[in-house]
Amino acid sequence: MPELPEVETVMRGLRPALEGQTISRVTLRKAGLRTPFPADFAARLTGRRILRLTRRAKYILAELDGLETLVIHLGMSGRLTVGAGEPLPGTHDHVILAAGDAFVTFNDPRRFGLMTLVKTAGLADDPLFAGLGPEPLAAEFDAAVLAAALKGKKTPMKAALLDQKVVAGLGNIYVAEALFLAGLSPRRSAGTVKNAKPLVKAIKQVLNAAIKAGGSTLRDYRHADGELGYFQHRFKVYGRAGTPCPRQGCGGTVKRIVQSGRSTFYCPTCQK
Numbered sequence: 001m002p003e004l005p006e007v008e009t010v011m012r013g014l015r016p017a018l019e020g021q022t023i024s025r026v027t028l029r030k031a032g033l034r035t036p037f038p039a040d041f042a043a044r045l046t047g048r049r050i051l052r053l054t055r056r057a058k059y060i061l062a063e064l065d066g067l068e069t070l071v072i073h074l075g076m077s078g079r080l081t082v083g084a085g086e087p088l089p090g091t092h093d094h095v096i097l098a099a100g101d102a103f104v105t106f107n108d109p110r111r112f113g114l115m116t117l118v119k120t121a122g123l124a125d126d127p128l129f130a131g132l133g134p135e136p137l138a139a140e141f142d143a144a145v146l147a148a149a150l151k152g153k154k155t156p157m158k159a160a161l162l163d164q165k166v167v168a169g170l171g172n173i174y175v176a177e178a179l180f181l182a183g184l185s186p187r188r189s190a191g192t193v194k195n196a197k198p199l200v201k202a203i204k205q206v207l208n209a210a211i212k213a214g215g216s217t218l219r220d221y222r223h224a225d226g227e228l229g230y231f232q233h234r235f236k237v238y239g240r241a242g243t244p245c246p247r248q249g250c251g252g253t254v255k256r257i258v259q260s261g262r263s264t265f266y267c268p269t270c271q272k
């Protein structure tokens with residue numbers, strides 16, 4: 001499942017192809033993804049200029065000149081491909097959008113993705129966004145904000161950081177990596193963290209490192225048609241059960257446990 005750094009990479013890959021361009025054609029090959037497309041979806045997009053692309057949590061936002069914003073979520077298996085040549089649609093290519101000289105294809109075998117239109121002025125209050133906590137990479141997400149969100153929480157650290165009201169866009173992989181970097185156990189009761197500063201720093205650090213790795217994979221769409229946002233990234237603990245703890249001098253072994261039905265990877269020796 002794409003996490004925040006992958007979505008950020010996809011969004012950055014779309015920017016040079018789409019920002020400032022006018023949507024000339026939209027081909028819908030299905031009636032919807034996890035929910036039906038909005039009424040007259042293709043007609044409402046066609047002729048609109050894409051003013052800017054941004055990201056909120058794991059949503060890509062394309063602000064249009066008609067006061068609406070195209071909202072894209074990749075779901076479990078959504079992929080966006082951008083190229084300069086008109087593509088021959090494959091089996092799971094559900095949406096093809098032409099703008100400027102670029103063609104963007106949304107492919108999604110499991111169809112848990114989402115594409116919809118929201119009034120730009122009402123974005124923050126839309127049900128998709130109203131409950132979301134701060135962006136982890138924004139300056140407003142600092143030790144005081146995180147400490148306040150964790151205060152009194154008896155849930156394990158892992159669950160607290162996956163809670164989108166605490167911080168937006170963190171998933172299983174980067175929670176594991178951030179907790180390792182901060183030396184905090186995923187099992188620890190969230191309210192017991194007195195100093196949230198190292199954890200905030202760790203969250204920003206693991207996300208920024210992954211975004212940097214993603215950025216290095218981006219190619220000019222005019223020269224290389226390609227799928228955006230999937231890149232190899234080495235993890236310290238995620239997916240590494242049974243291997244020696246990578247922390248210098250620790251000597252522990254990375255362990256896999258299951259919390260709320262999902263895998264957690266951590267080092268019981270140095271994460272307290």
Ligand SMILES: [Zn+2]
Nearest residue numbers: 245250267270
């Ligand atoms: Zn360790």
